Amino acid sequence: MAYYRRNSSADRLARGLGWFSIGLGVAELVAGRRIARWMGMEEQAGLIRAYGAREVATGVGLLALGDARPWMWGRIAGDALDLATLASAHHDGNPRRENVATALGAVAAVTALDVLCTAMLHREEATAWTPHPDYSDRSGLPRPPVAMRGAAKDAPIPADMRTPDILRFEPA
């Protein structure tokens, strides 16, 4: 099973990246066209909005109280997609290629952070790992459970907790 430690530094970083994802995602959704224009990628405004939706989804996943790692891997995959998309716009024919370079730099920096965070999360699991203790002798019962079956059949079940007759399953 997955072990994760809430409130460790890796976990806090992951949640921070979650908020970042949501912020960026919302910006891409709302201002997809402006961002596209700024990078000379007018044609791809729809794509940027779709990336925005992806960012919001990963952000929500990261903020939910579960294992952050699958979502971090999701972020890394998303970063790769962003980098590829930006690289395709980084050519001599694009008058805004400077802006694309700035965006590439920013995404690369965030990618590094994502990779670092994911590595930290995985390291944490490795150190948290201890073999499962064996509780197979802890029955709490004086004899094997099969022998104890029905030992408390005499227990008083209050009238208000009895199953109404009409709902009772008759023994076959």
Added chain:
Amino acid sequence: MKALVWHGTADIRYDTVPDPEIEQPRDAIVKVTSCAICGSDLHLYDHFMPGMEKGDIMGHEFMGEVVDVGAEAKSALKVGDRVVVPFTIWCGECDQCRRGNYSVCERSNRNKAMADKLFGHTTAGLFGYTHLTGGYPGGQAEYVRVPFADRTHVKIPDGLTDEQVLFLGDIFPTGWQAAAQCDIQPTDTVAIWGCGPVGQMTIRSAVLLGAKQVIAIDRVPERLSMAKAGGAITINFEEESVVERLNELTGGKGPEKCIDAVGMEAHATATLDSMYDRAKQALALESDRAHVLREMMYVCRPAGTLSIPGVYGGLIDKVPFGMSMNKGLTWRMGQTHVNRWTDDLLRRIQEGQIDPSFVITHTVGLADGPGMYQTFRDKRDGCIKVVLKP
């Protein structure tokens, strides 16, 4: 005195606080000898339960020695008595108490007005819990004030260890009531979600009450091994489909009785509905995760019973109520009417029919409590039940 004090989400501290004193004539002061961390405390620790305030003293599963008794409690208690204190405070006189419905006592919640507003009508006062249930200082402390102490206690005879009887205050009667309110028949399959301390007690109770077959569901290997030790067939929900396995084990008919011993922090599985809940909970659009409830409603045999000891705090979403209505399911739930069961259960412990101490995996001093909250919540170090010694 020293106590474990709530300061915010995942922030519990070992603080120095004023000693409690007798405030009402029915009060008693108990010097705590043992107390435990309960799964319900985790809902406060993770701050899923509304109505907590900075400075609240935690703990509702505790026992100790009576050191002071108010004038009107003297008929029932004296200094030196050894008692387990039930987590539900009850007056013994109101309509509900006279029916045995102690967890909905009409008088013991000192914040009745607040609860009336939020729940429609108040429920009982509880120790170390939200201010919606009175905000009474809890028992993870050196001393506790016990209101309505002439009723709110279980006297413990000599010859039993703290560990054997401590859980009479909460998880043992909780597991017992969860099974008892299913009115288990010898032909019944009882499926239990959650193999935490409550689930473990429920498994033993269902076996003792004579279920044909007890099936326990969780994903933590050591908890599953303890469930098996108690006589359950186990399902690891991360490795198998719960619905398929339950149908398989019941000849396609589904379990007659389904018990939710998980509550509002149900772990997300790979299913869509639990992803949905996690996301909504993270965005504060839903307070409780209902995955287990949905699974129970779906797999339960028609005309069967759902028993819900697992705690829910507020709103749940996407509950297939039509399914439950059409299948004619009976729902039973609530905080445990602890004292309804304790005489009978204490006798069973004395007679050796069960020894609830099997569930304890960690015993530490009160000062180590804050760290143990985290260990218990994250299920690390094989932790299933923590006992603290003030």
